[in-house]
Amino acid sequence: MTKSLRVSLTSSLRREPPAGETIGVPLLDPHGPAVCLGGSVGFDGLAMPVKPSAQSMFGPRGACLLGHGGASGPLWVCDTGHHRLLGWARRPSDDTPADWVIGQPGFACEGRNAHGEPSAATLNVPTGITALADAAGSIGGFAVADAWNHRVLIWHEPPYRHNQPADVVLGQADFSSMTANRGATDPAANTLFWPYGVHWDGSRLWVADTGNRRVLMWQGLPRRQGQPADRVLGQSTFNRRDENGGGDPDASSMRWPHAIALWQGRLCVADAGNNRIMVWNGLPSQDGQACDHLLGQRDATLVDHNQSLYWPNAAALNMPYGLGAAGDWLIVADTANSRLLGWHRDDIHTGAAARALTGQPDFQAKGDNRWQLPVRDSLCWPYALTHHEGLAVIADSGNNRVLLWAMAEGLR
Numbered sequence: 001m002t003k004s005l006r007v008s009l010t011s012s013l014r015r016e017p018p019a020g021e022t023i024g025v026p027l028l029d030p031h032g033p034a035v036c037l038g039g040s041v042g043f044d045g046l047a048m049p050v051k052p053s054a055q056s057m058f059g060p061r062g063a064c065l066l067g068h069g070g071a072s073g074p075l076w077v078c079d080t081g082h083h084r085l086l087g088w089a090r091r092p093s094d095d096t097p098a099d100w101v102i103g104q105p106g107f108a109c110e111g112r113n114a115h116g117e118p119s120a121a122t123l124n125v126p127t128g129i130t131a132l133a134d135a136a137g138s139i140g141g142f143a144v145a146d147a148w149n150h151r152v153l154i155w156h157e158p159p160y161r162h163n164q165p166a167d168v169v170l171g172q173a174d175f176s177s178m179t180a181n182r183g184a185t186d187p188a189a190n191t192l193f194w195p196y197g198v199h200w201d202g203s204r205l206w207v208a209d210t211g212n213r214r215v216l217m218w219q220g221l222p223r224r225q226g227q228p229a230d231r232v233l234g235q236s237t238f239n240r241r242d243e244n245g246g247g248d249p250d251a252s253s254m255r256w257p258h259a260i261a262l263w264q265g266r267l268c269v270a271d272a273g274n275n276r277i278m279v280w281n282g283l284p285s286q287d288g289q290a291c292d293h294l295l296g297q298r299d300a301t302l303v304d305h306n307q308s309l310y311w312p313n314a315a316a317l318n319m320p321y322g323l324g325a326a327g328d329w330l331i332v333a334d335t336a337n338s339r340l341l342g343w344h345r346d347d348i349h350t351g352a353a354a355r356a357l358t359g360q361p362d363f364q365a366k367g368d369n370r371w372q373l374p375v376r377d378s379l380c381w382p383y384a385l386t387h388h389e390g391l392a393v394i395a396d397s398g399n400n401r402v403l404l405w406a407m408a409e410g411l412r
Contacts, residue, residue, distance in 0.1 A: 037403075067090075128144070174225060
């Protein structure tokens, strides 16, 4: 059955919050981000042509800090449109040039797999990135979702030079291969198809295997090339890739999973294609296990963006691509509404409203950069985020920049 999209009849670009709905508390520091990297604009306020350099980015879709103690760095960014990783040895200030590049022969170069064959140091649409800190928080390497090479690359130690090769590849048998599901029609526990998100929870590696409409989990950090996953969610078995499990949407199915976070003992998955966040009360104990709660929808059968309305509200989502765990708060990048939402740990139940907001003046507002030219505290399609010691690291993809932005006072 085709669902109709209900559109508000108001002619203005803004609405006053309806009776009984609050504006929301600030999620991030109302004074704006502490650091802004990339996002150069011309004298007229419009975005400049994005040429690769040590300071520019083109549609970045992932970023994370690796340091321990004061969020001091290193910082690594998936500069997605330039098919490379940019690295800063320590936390940068505004417009600081990167120290390292991985994926290209130099800072002025771009192109998929550096216009060559895939290797342990090339990239083709890198998206998600996650720090591999140990349980004590000591600095480690990172894992990257190399989406269009249909693989995940793992650096066990932080790179400290240009084009340092990865140590392990997942989804492919070796670093020179790049076909979806290793060329097979059906997936398996050791294949990937457009993986867009990765998350390391200190004990397990999670991958949003987006093109296969599933989430995979490896128990412990993988050490072998092409190592198979240990658990699958979104599908009943490892060899299926049906949209919503081949049936109607339910609490176990996925359409376009993009990000994962382990938060307060709960597993959370951003199922962007179904416009919702799936929440398990603990770690799933079996393949294809149904989630316990859904954010963004009123029940598991509903999937429309903004709950079938043109204007959003505090309980609605429109293509949420990013997730971050920040103490008592789950931060969601509500990407197509160009805002960040915060749910408190006490409010997690199906259909719950968010309490906190950044990027828009109220829960009913949307629009890239609030329908204006970009400014320091506006957002345009925020695609991913990570959280590190009170600091959110945001890939503000539509503005071609990365923001380092402190949590609001009282939320840290």
